[in-house]
Amino acid sequence: MTGSTVLRARGLTRRYGEDDGLVRAVDEVDLDVPAGQALAIMGPSGCGKSTLLHLLGGLQRPTGGQVWLAGHRIDTMSERALARLRRDSVGFVFQSFHLMDELTAVENVELAALLAGRRPREARRRALHLLDRVGLADRAGHLPSALSGGQRQRVAIARALSNEPLVVLADEPTGNLDSAATLDVLRLFEELRTAGQTLVVVTHDARIAAVADRVISMRDGAFADDSQLAGTVHDGRR
């Protein structure tokens, strides 16, 4: 996918309510995310970051505009086709992990690999490989309740990678973590970026934004600043 556009939005809009109660959560946004880009989206609470991420990942439908994921237009796509595309192309990471409490770390990752169509033996092998990659090989048999917050989030990241996604979409991935755990997740994102994984991370954490290739600041549903358009180059890391 090198050189191609993984995500594209044109006039992307999501409104809630009407008349006096109208909220323009995302307001006529244009965006292109090329393959391999690590993009951080920042901005004050309520400016529309999560809504934008949900629209880009096909978790929510826009009220206006168009959005393409992996070259497919998703705002008009059927629910069924969209679910398949999400399963095959996107890895989601959420602030509150969303792990299955009754499954071990390796089973959580394995389940996602199975749902993505891997054969059982291959799914287990891949799950163990991914847990190793996130530094949790020795925690594979633990339930989430026996893991720290940072370890849970690393399992969630391993799960997000189980389908070899074109793009990882992360919503405040360090929002529930202490400083040390945040650094672990930060290191992991940096590794993913270096490996060429396309990433879009919504974050309040300037440390995450500092390892991104591009930082967009949102205000009132629109882009207030885009380091790519401003020509900011992050010091020679690529």
Ligand SMILES: Nc1ncnc2c1ncn2[C@@H]1O[C@H](COP(=O)(O)OP(=O)(O)OP(=O)(O)O)[C@@H](O)[C@H]1O
């Ligand atoms: N289901 C909804 N119904 C009505 N308004 C909503 C809904 N979801 C979000 N909003 C509004 O849309 C705006 C954008 O919300 P969003 O959650 O995208 O912001 P955010 O930048 O991610 O905020 P935070 O950093 O606090 O998570 C806010 O004004 C919010 O109140």
